Amino acid sequence: MVHLLLRRNWIGRIRLALTLAGLPFTVCSSGVGPAISCTPSYPFRATKTITSTSTSCCKLYTTSVRTMPSSATLHVKSRCPQYPGSKIKRLPVPDDKVDWSQKWPQYNPVNHTDPAVLKKPVWADAEIGVFSPKFNTVDAGVDRTGFEGTYKVENGKPLNPHGRTGVTGRGLLGRWGPNHAADPIVTRWKVDAKGAKILHSVSKRPILQFVAIKRKDCGEWAIPGGMVDPGEQVSLTLQREFSEEALNSLSVVPAERAKIHERINKLFKSPGFQVYKGYVDDPRNTDNAWMETVAVNFHDESGNSVSELPLQAGDDAGQVKWVDVDSSFALYASHSHFLELVAKERKAHW
Numbered sequence: 001m002v003h004l005l006l007r008r009n010w011i012g013r014i015r016l017a018l019t020l021a022g023l024p025f026t027v028c029s030s031g032v033g034p035a036i037s038c039t040p041s042y043p044f045r046a047t048k049t050i051t052s053t054s055t056s057c058c059k060l061y062t063t064s065v066r067t068m069p070s071s072a073t074l075h076v077k078s079r080c081p082q083y084p085g086s087k088i089k090r091l092p093v094p095d096d097k098v099d100w101s102q103k104w105p106q107y108n109p110v111n112h113t114d115p116a117v118l119k120k121p122v123w124a125d126a127e128i129g130v131f132s133p134k135f136n137t138v139d140a141g142v143d144r145t146g147f148e149g150t151y152k153v154e155n156g157k158p159l160n161p162h163g164r165t166g167v168t169g170r171g172l173l174g175r176w177g178p179n180h181a182a183d184p185i186v187t188r189w190k191v192d193a194k195g196a197k198i199l200h201s202v203s204k205r206p207i208l209q210f211v212a213i214k215r216k217d218c219g220e221w222a223i224p225g226g227m228v229d230p231g232e233q234v235s236l237t238l239q240r241e242f243s244e245e246a247l248n249s250l251s252v253v254p255a256e257r258a259k260i261h262e263r264i265n266k267l268f269k270s271p272g273f274q275v276y277k278g279y280v281d282d283p284r285n286t287d288n289a290w291m292e293t294v295a296v297n298f299h300d301e302s303g304n305s306v307s308e309l310p311l312q313a314g315d316d317a318g319q320v321k322w323v324d325v326d327s328s329f330a331l332y333a334s335h336s337h338f339l340e341l342v343a344k345e346r347k348a349h350w
């Protein structure tokens with residue numbers, strides 16, 4: 001079930017106006033070495049123009065399991081030497097000093113909050129001091145609870161639950177503490193002309209297909225995820241992101257929209273399979289602000305629900321299509337991990 005549903009405190013959906021003007025999308029253009037994967041997993045919600053300035057951020061998706069958003073692994077991207085979208089160099093944090101419990105009295109991280117965040121756009125908090133939110137709760141419509149339990153707050157500032165990053169402040173992230181995203185994984189079975197499931201020639205298992213978007217910012221295929229708006233239930237974010245990015249529901253004619261809406265509603269009301277819920281090792285993370293996500297699989301078993309809707313790319317997506325779920329498909333590392341779990345759960349080919 002998708003009962004991650006935070007307390008309802010509906011203050012209306014606040015659109016994240018993109019004062020950032022593509023800022024999160026340029027993150028790897030500033031001299032980050034190719035070996036370091038410094039691309040954000042989730043672009044902030046953009047109302048329109050996404051200026052695609054760099055493609056160098058796309059090296060990332062092939063890296064090892066170390067980039068998986070697992071609570072068991074040390075965060076790596078969160079320590080990438082060059083902070084994205086800036087000239088800031090993180091203080092290097094060795095593996096054995098990541099955990100806060102390891103004493104490090106000389107630890108003196110760089111303080112960095114991006115100027116675009118300091119301007120206080122609608123998606124960003126104010127500086128601590130003038131502002132003191134209630135952490136670990138839903139406060140004024142903003143969900144400040146962490147998916148992995150209570151996080152520590154020190155001197156009024158939340159501490160990254162996965163440890164040191166070499167940067168304090170919020171960097172490019174709007175919220176102190178957790179910044180929530182959601183990843184809808186919509187699947188169907190691959191069938192032949194007669195509607196029979198196609199089995200993979202090697203594994204002999206049926207093949208799943210999922211809806212993938214090709215991101216405009218870096219040209220990589222990804223799950224159509226996005227940021228959770230303040231006051232928005234995660235289940236709604238999942239549905240909204242999918243509708244906007246994969247069906248371009250914002251631009252279709254009203255009659256068509258009703259039909260799309262009905263099918264989408266039905267699918268997203270079905271009990272989804274929660275694939276992941278927790279911390280994301282994201283290059284924008286700091287000691288005081290970090291990404292978290294919920295990935296949920298919604299499966300069209302009979303193939304007559306969303307499977308029949310024409311896919312159409314929305315604002316953040318260049319293309320959208322059904323892609324075979326297969327371990328060889330190059331995808332953002334954590335997304336690939338999510339799909340593997342989906343394939344296992346559905347006893348499908350991987």
Ligand SMILES: *[C@@H]1O[C@H](CO)[C@@H](O)[C@H](O)[C@H]1NC(C)=O
Binds near residue numbers: 111112113127
């Ligand atoms: C960190 O930077 C922010 C803004 O860039 C500033 O308001 C704050 O006082 C700084 N904090 C410290 C501890 O230097």
